[in-house]
Amino acid sequence: MAKLKALVKAGVVNNEGYYVVGGRTAIDFANSAQRFDRDGEGLASLEDLLTFLKSQELLHEDEASAFHMYIFQNPERCQQVMDKLHDMRIRFSENLKQASEGWPIDPNFVADLNDLLATYKTKIELVPSDSGYEVKNSLVEEGPEQLLYPILKDMAVFLASDQVEKARVCASDTCELFFVNQSRNGRRRWCSMSTCGNRAKVNAYLKRKEA
Numbered sequence: 543m544a545k546l547k548a549l550v551k552a553g554v555v556n557n558e559g560y561y562v563v564g565g566r567t568a569i570d571f572a573n574s575a576q577r578f579d580r581d582g583e584g585l586a587s588l589e590d591l592l593t594f595l596k597s598q599e600l601l602h603e604d605e606a607s608a609f610h611m612y613i614f615q616n617p618e619r620c621q622q623v624m625d626k627l628h629d630m631r632i633r634f635s636e637n638l639k640q641a642s643e644g645w646p647i648d649p650n651f652v653a654d655l656n657d658l659l660a661t662y663k664t665k666i667e668l669v670p671s672d673s674g675y676e677v678k679n680s681l682v683e684e685g686p687e688q689l690l691y692p693i694l695k696d697m698a699v700f701l702a703s704d705q706v707e708k709a710r711v712c713a714s715d716t717c718e719l720f721f722v723n724q725s726r727n728g729r730r731r732w733c734s735m736s737t738c739g740n741r742a743k744v745n746a747y748l749k750r751k752e753a
Contacts, residue, residue, distance in 0.1 A: 546578060552736035558597040560584065563721050563733040567598050567696040569709075572635045573719050585627065588613050588620040591689055600692045612686045623686045627693075630658070634697060638720050641709040647701055655698060662691050714738040 549555045556562050559578035564570040574594060577584030585591055592609060595601035612620055633654075637647050663682040668675045681688045700706065708723045712733035719733040732739035 549578060549736070552734065554578075554734045554736055556597045558593050560594055560597055561719055561733075563719055565722050565724070566700060566705075567600065567693060568634070568700040569638075569720050569722060570598065571693050571697070572631060572638055575631065575635075576719070585624070585631075588624060588686055588689070591624065591627065595689060595692065598692075601689075609686055609689065616686075620686050623690065626658075627690055630655070630690075630694070630697075635720070638709045639711060641706050642711050642720075647706065652701065655694065655701075658690070659694055659698060662688070712738050714741070 546555065546557075546559065550557055554561065554563060555578045559580060560570060561573040561576060561578070562570055564573055571594075574584045583590075585594060588609070592601065592606045596603065596606055633648075633651050637651055641647060664679055665682050666677060666679050669678045681691060705722045705724075708728075710721055710723045710730070712719045712721065713731040714733075717733055717738050721730070721733050723730045
């Protein structure tokens with residue numbers, strides 16, 4: 543627990559143990575296969591997905607509770623959602639790795655992402671706010687499939703941005719986390735200086751001492 547709190551304070555993970563070094567939902571999603579202090583898949587179930595979305599402030603607690611009925615009433619449908627999510631994460635991660643090496647994004651992946659986004663119907667409406675009204679964009683259909691939408695949407699926004707060429711993989715041999723290199727000098731190498739960066743400095747120091 544103490545280590546989790548320390549990593550949360552350092553901005554490495556959130557309170558649910560998901561890594562937040564990516565700086566945005568799409569990259570944190572790519573890193574979601576790992577979860578601090580948990581063995582195996584970080585997004586193993588629809589329950590995990592609900593937790594991830596809440597930790598990203600993309601889903602409120604009262605909204606999440608409405609999806610729990612699907613877990614019990616239609617587990618096969620929920621599993622199909624997770625299978626699709628895992629497939630997209632694998633492919634997105636592969637493209638992030640290619641981008642970090644200077645290769646362009648696979649147009650086939652972009653086409654499939656567009657096809658998925660096209661399955662969602664949204665509505666725009668004015669809703670009351672503290673300052674009068676605000677525009678709210680929401681999905682028309684209900685069901686566990688809509689949980690993928692905020693992730694896929696941010697993935698698309700990311701791929702259309704100048705952040706793609708700044709995508710990096712942590713330089714540590716024991717870490718595979720992605721991040722967007724937005725450092726002032728563009729020389730960031732580690733997912734976090736609090737973890738991998740600090741270990742690298744300590745190892746380099748010990749090697750110099752031994753020399």
